[in-house]
Amino acid sequence: MIPLRAKATWHIRTGVHMERSSRRTREFGGEIRILLLAEDSLIRVGITALLQMADDLSLVAETQDEEIAHTLALELAPDITVLSASAETPFRGAVVERLSAVSRLVYVGACQPDVAHQVITCGAAAVFDPRGRPQALPDIIRVAAANDTLIMPTCGPLKMTRIPTATRASEERDLPLAPDALTNREAEVLLLLAQGYANQEIANKLSVSSATIRSHVHHLLTKLSVRSRAHAVALAYESGLIRAVEQGLRQTA
Missing domain, CATH: 3.40.50.2300 (Response regulator)
Structure with missing residues (x-):
């Protein structure tokens, strides 16, 4: 019709x-x-x-x-x-x-x-x-x-672009929470969110259900006291939390 x-x-x-x-x-x-x-x-x-x-x-x-x-x-x-x-x-x-x-x-x-x-x-x-x-x-x-995926501006082909991590301590804010306040799975989900992956894509990468990923995302937003995935990623990059989480996962690997 x-x-x-x-x-x-x-x-x-x-x-x-x-x-x-x-x-x-x-x-x-x-x-x-x-x-x-x-x-x-x-x-x-x-x-x-x-x-x-x-x-x-x-x-x-x-x-x-x-x-x-x-x-x-x-x-x-x-x-x-x-x-x-x-x-x-x-x-x-x-x-x-x-x-x-x-x-x-x-x-x-x-x-x-x-x-x-x-x-x-x-x-x-x-x-x-x-x-x-x-x-x-x-x-x-x-x-x-x-x-609700974070998409940054680009003048070239359509793509997801990560927000640059601050490189100097003077440019970083205090961490919104200690990296060990996140479970290993929540940390993995945060890093994948930062790369622009959607829930189903994250679920496929981690071999879990999309419902499980939604639960992890909800816990992340609550712990970071933000309203959206986009804000969570922006805050994590701006504060240096992304780098701290990456280092923490490498140490536990």
């Missing part, structure tokens, strides 16, 4: 353009529902056109206003909020934190690794630099919606 064309409507209170579709919602294994925040109208039109080409992605609302975006995220509960930054709108951590608290956030914009690191630390699920392959955005959204 061919799905009906989505019908455009208007949010009565805010005047925001919204889409209504007859296709199944993600609750039933269907499309990924997306909210788009982009101040630049040209960028907004481009991202909208790109998303509308994908059958499994549904743009439920778009706006250029941060306050309206937050209200819509609360009302519509999208699977993903896409925040597009432009040269005229530099990174604002408060906006990322606020939107990440109510929806998984994909940050789209040309930014250096240090800025991308800040975005992830503020709670974003993914950071995507569109300069190399802008058409890869739908794939980034799918990965973020399915796995």
Whole structure:
């Protein structure tokens, strides 16, 4: 059965353009529902056109206003909020934190690794630099919606990129917890998360079930006092925990 064309409507209170579709919602294994925040109208039109080409992605609302975006995220509960930054709108951590608290956030914009690191630390699920392959955005959204996997910006082929570990003690924060506070299995899972692997991939590598990996990830987030896998990896790299865990596993091997 061919799905009906989505019908455009208007949010009565805010005047925001919204889409209504007859296709199944993600609750039933269907499309990924997306909210788009982009101040630049040209960028907004481009991202909208790109998303509308994908059958499994549904743009439920778009706006250029941060306050309206937050209200819509609360009302519509999208699977993903896409925040597009432009040269005229530099990174604002408060906006990322606020939107990440109510929806998984994909940050789209040309930014250096240090800025991308800040975005992830503020709670974003993914950071995507569109300069190399802008058409890869739908794939980034799918990965973020399915796995909350850390994705760092790249101008070359689409790939997972690790956040650089601080090389000098003066650049590192205090460890968020002692490395021995993690079990060996949790330490292994953390290192694989840092390499961009999804739950099922980690399960395959460690020869356990994906449910077991979800349990380990939950324990990691609790011990690190963070909300997302992406934030856990960013914190582990920034503080030097990754290096300490690697050394600990080598010593026990």
